[in-house]
Amino acid sequence: MNSTPKLGKVQLQIMQVLWARERATAREITDELNRQKSADVAPIAHSTVQTLLRKLEAKGAITHRIEERTFVFEPLQEKSEVETGAVGDLLTRLFDRSISGLVAHLVKHEKVSPDELQRLRTIVEQAEAAQNVKTSKEESR
Amino acid sequence: MNSTPKLGKVQLQIMQVLWARERATAREITDELNRQKSADVAPIAHSTVQTLLRKLEAKGAITHRIEERTFVFEPLQEKSEVETGAVGDLLTRLFDRSISGLVAHLVKHEKVSPDELQRLRTIVEQAEAAQNVKTSKEESR
DNA sequence: CCTCATCATTTACCAAGGTAAACAATTATG
DNA sequence: CATAATTGTTTACCTTGGTAAATGATGAGG
Numbered sequence A, B: 001m002n003s004t005p006k007l008g009k010v011q012l013q014i015m016q017v018l019w020a021r022e023r024a025t026a027r028e029i030t031d032e033l034n035r036q037k038s039a040d041v042a043p044i045a046h047s048t049v050q051t052l053l054r055k056l057e058a059k060g061a062i063t064h065r066i067e068e069r070t071f072v073f074e075p076l077q078e079k080s081e082v083e084t085g086a087v088g089d090l091l092t093r094l095f096d097r098s099i100s101g102l103v104a105h106l107v108k109h110e111k112v113s114p115d116e117l118q119r120l121r122t123i124v125e126q127a128e129a130a131q132n133v134k135t136s137k138e139e140s141r
Numbered sequence C: 001c002c003t004c005a006t007c008a009t010t011t012a013c014c015a016a017g018g019t020a021a022a023c024a025a026t027t028a029t030g
Numbered sequence D: 001c002a003t004a005a006t007t008g009t010t011t012a013c014c015t016t017g018g019t020a021a022a023t024g025a026t027g028a029g030g
Helices: A009-021 A026-036 A046-059 A079-094 A099-109 A114-140 B009-021 B026-036 B046-058 B079-094 B099-109 B114-140
Strands: A062-067 A070-075 B062-067 B070-075
Touching: A009 A026, A009 A046, A009 A070, A009 A079, A009 B079, A026 A046, A026 A070, A046 A062, A046 A070, A079 A099, A079 B009, A079 B079, A079 B099, A099 A114, A099 B079, A099 B099, A099 B114, A114 B099, A114 B114, B009 B026, B009 B046, B009 B070, B009 B079, B026 B046, B026 B070, B046 B062, B046 B070, B079 B099, B099 B114
Parallel strands: none
Antiparallel strands: A062 A070, B062 B070
16 A cells, blocks of 8 residues: 555645655744745644644655654655555546646647747657667667 | 636546546446546445536536436636646646646656657757747837 | 643544445336 | 335445634742
């Protein structure tokens, strides 16, 4: 049962803070989240953050040590792991596991700026190049 | 409040059936879902499907007509709409709205076969070509 | 030493998704 | 016609995420 338990919206925001800082106290996380919020939305309560930290720890996504009598949390799950889980979910649920299907959707329905498109091409080209290297190595041994 | 209410996992599966068939009865959907399941998982109960159809209709994702005294459901929300919502969610939650960030993750962490990669390049190149046409039109008027 | 602030813990609620039995209405069928 | 099967409706329960107040513990400041 190693299947990366899915995280909710706010849980992910908390993870983002943890990933960015490596380690943080509950108070730091609360402040950071509220700093990110625009003034017209209600700030999140500190106890809410604590509850979610608790749930994240129960799931094994984070852990804590005690320093100076306060909890210092750090992520256990890596961002790329969580990304893979979420992307995999999306692929399964909506794109029949087709990566090209997803990318086709991206360039067709999300408005992609010209330089973003160029970046996409570079990314794909480099991946192809890397794969060719691997292939020729295979062939030459 | 036109923000494409999010659909759950099974709700999406139901939508998939509806998208594929254009229209279906509750019974047809139940049978289709259970046909898709491997024998070792518990089949979904018909009443569960009916409950979810009800919730989908309450959300405005589908509607029904009555034919021969039985409900025939059809999708109101289009697949591309739902895809956009789900992809947008993923982008916001994990990729800081960066499409290239998402694609970079795809080619790096999901195993993409060589021909899949080639398809990706074609998709991106064609999008670039389309954009260049648009741009030159702009310039020439 | 007493009070205040700060943190952690407990407890409680609501919403949404999923699950499905129980019940009702109505149509087939023996 | 009586009963079985089908379909839709009602009701209920569990889980997870999110929200946060209330309570408890404990160290700091006056």
